Amino acid sequence: MSAPVIRSEALGKRYRRGIVQSSGLLRDSLGRVLKSPLRSLGRQKQESFWALKDVSLEVREGEVLGLIGRNGAGKTTLLKILSRITQPTTGWAEIHGRVGSLLEVGTGFHSELTGRENTFLSGAILGMSKREIASKFDEIVAFAELEKFIDTPVKHYSSGMYVRLAFAVAAHLDPEILLVDEVLAVGDIKFQKKCLGKMGDVARAGRTVLLVTHQMNQIRRLCHRVAWIDGGTVKQSGPANETVSAYELAMSSGEARVRSSGVGGSSKAHFTKWQILGAGEQESNLLLEQGPVTMAVTLVVPKQVKNALYGIALYDHEQQLVWAWATNEFSMEVGEYCLTHRFPILPLRPGSYAWLVNFYDDGHLVEAWNCVPEMIVSTENYQSSRDEWNGYLNLPNQFGISKSSESVP
Numbered sequence: 001m002s003a004p005v006i007r008s009e010a011l012g013k014r015y016r017r018g019i020v021q022s023s024g025l026l027r028d029s030l031g032r033v034l035k036s037p038l039r040s041l042g043r044q045k046q047e048s049f050w051a052l053k054d055v056s057l058e059v060r061e062g063e064v065l066g067l068i069g070r071n072g073a074g075k076t077t078l079l080k081i082l083s084r085i086t087q088p089t090t091g092w093a094e095i096h097g098r099v100g101s102l103l104e105v106g107t108g109f110h111s112e113l114t115g116r117e118n119t120f121l122s123g124a125i126l127g128m129s130k131r132e133i134a135s136k137f138d139e140i141v142a143f144a145e146l147e148k149f150i151d152t153p154v155k156h157y158s159s160g161m162y163v164r165l166a167f168a169v170a171a172h173l174d175p176e177i178l179l180v181d182e183v184l185a186v187g188d189i190k191f192q193k194k195c196l197g198k199m200g201d202v203a204r205a206g207r208t209v210l211l212v213t214h215q216m217n218q219i220r221r222l223c224h225r226v227a228w229i230d231g232g233t234v235k236q237s238g239p240a241n242e243t244v245s246a247y248e249l250a251m252s253s254g255e256a257r258v259r260s261s262g263v264g265g266s267s268k269a270h271f272t273k274w275q276i277l278g279a280g281e282q283e284s285n286l287l288l289e290q291g292p293v294t295m296a297v298t299l300v301v302p303k304q305v306k307n308a309l310y311g312i313a314l315y316d317h318e319q320q321l322v323w324a325w326a327t328n329e330f331s332m333e334v335g336e337y338c339l340t341h342r343f344p345i346l347p348l349r350p351g352s353y354a355w356l357v358n359f360y361d362d363g364h365l366v367e368a369w370n371c372v373p374e375m376i377v378s379t380e381n382y383q384s385s386r387d388e389w390n391g392y393l394n395l396p397n398q399f400g401i402s403k404s405s406e407s408v409p
Contacts (some may be wrong), residue, residue: 005096005177005208006059006082012090012232013052013077051077055091062206066214066223066240068247074232075212078104082210097208098126100175102166111155115146115165118154122169126185136172143198144168164191165291171198178202181212185251196221217317217351241350245378248352268305269332270373271369272298277340287377290394291345296338297357297371305332309360310339314375317352322392348377349394366409 026377052074060067067075080086082093083101109118117138141150144164170178180199199222203209211222219240221227225338226243228236236243275284278295287293297312311326325341339357355371382397383390 003096004063005061006057006093006210008055008057008082008091008093010079010091011052011055011057011078011088011093012050013074013081013086014048014050014089016048027318050232052081052088055232055234057227057234057237058208059208061097061208063225064203064209064211066219066225066244067210067229068214068219068244069235070251073229075229076103076181076253077209077232078229079181079212083179087135091276095177098174099128099175099177100170100173101179101180102170102181103181104235109162109166112153114153115141115144115157118165118209119169126173126175128173133173136174140168140172143172143194149351161192167195169199171195171202175207177208177210177386178209182214184274190343192376216248219244220350241381245286245350245376248374248376249378268303268361269308270299270365270367271297271357271359271371272300274298274355274357274371276375278382283374285334285375287346287348287375288379290379290396291343293346294344295343295355297340297355299337299339299359301332301334301337305336305361305366306366307362308332309363311358311360312341313356315354315356316392317354319354322348322353346377347382347394348379349383349390349392350377350379350381352376366408407409 055074055078058063067078069075077086079101080103081088082095083099083103085101085103110121113121116137119137120130120133123136124130141147144161144167146161146165149157149161154165157165170180196218199209199211203222209222211219213219223240225238226240227234228243228247236246274295274297276287277296279286279288299310307325307329308331309329311324313324314322345377353375355375357367357369357371358365359367379394381390382394
């Protein structure tokens with residue numbers, strides 16, 4: 001087993017913010033400040049909050065660790081502490097190796113310097129010689145697609161140009177440890193795919209990576225292990241698929257509590273809920289086994305419908321259609337109905353999926369509902385460990401090798 005290159009113990013970061021007590025009209029408050037600024041400062045009271053609290057982590061050499069959680073959970077604060085941008089309030093962290101950080105657009109570059117000068121400056125900060133940087137320079141410029149602008153001061157770059165160069169420098173200058181925060185969400189789709197490919201190369205090269213992103217497909221594709229941070233603490237840590245599925249389930253359940261479960265508003269029919277039959281009440285949208293599976297949708301029909309048509313579709317997290325089906329016309333009396341779909345197997349790759357159901361009368365759309373919460377597939381992955389080789393169908397198979405002269409069973 002490889003040695004740990006990042007260790008933290010009980011890390012915490014507390015911030016203070018001043019809150020001025022409200023008293024009277026704005027002009028009176030301004031008057032007090034102008035007359036006695038020191039006294040006005042004394043009227044402030046300090047309020048502190050913990051952006052990070054009691055976080056202990058261990059990351060081994062060559063491991064790709066994903067950090068997930070809602071905005072404000074403490075992920076970026078953790079990376080800033082590990083990057084030595086900020087000091088922890090409590091606890092400690094140690095890092096063994098050369099660290100490259102890409103925490104946000106604008107970090108690490110001098111706005112008055114050109115792209116070329118910033119590239120050499122970044123390499124020098126990492127401890128690389130001018131010759132080492134020069135050997136990588138053409139590859140960096142080609143990756144960033146900035147050949148025509150490499151000698152332009154970066155203050156004139158667009159945000160897309162800036163992040164392309166920043167990512168190219170961070171990924172190509174061979175830091176032993178790479179800290180990346182949400183930069184893969186910047187830029188066009190083509191560049192994002194390019195970044196993912198490069199991140200995969202970095203991971204397979206045996207370098208250690210800490211990755212923060214809200215794109216769960218990127219986390220599943222790149223990470224060996226995931227830490228879910230919530231409210232400044234580590235809520236769960238473990239294998240990528242297991243932890244991401246738990247996070248997605250919690251987020252979708254929360255969304256379902258906030259949003260109305262049904263669209264309603266239609267006098268002829270409306271959907272009220274959906275569930276995977278046989279699942280627990282708290283996990284009615286969690287798919288743990290490939291099959292057999294029965295999915296049920298509840299439909300309320302307040303008025304008789306003579307020429308009804310029902311359709312259903314399943315979409316992945318990128319809104320690509322996975323499967324769809326529709327009935328022929330039929331009639332429905334007043335009442336509440338359970339519409340069921342029985343699948344002998346649902347061999348879907350792990351991730352989040354969305355059901356869409358529609359109801360028509362006489363060819364007119366009566367109700368369309370994006371079923372909430374989303375369906376979370378948390379089955380075993382039977383495909384390649386490299387996500388770029390994975391397709392929609394997560395089919396078990398038996399693999400064997402035999403010489404061509406031998407009979408194949």
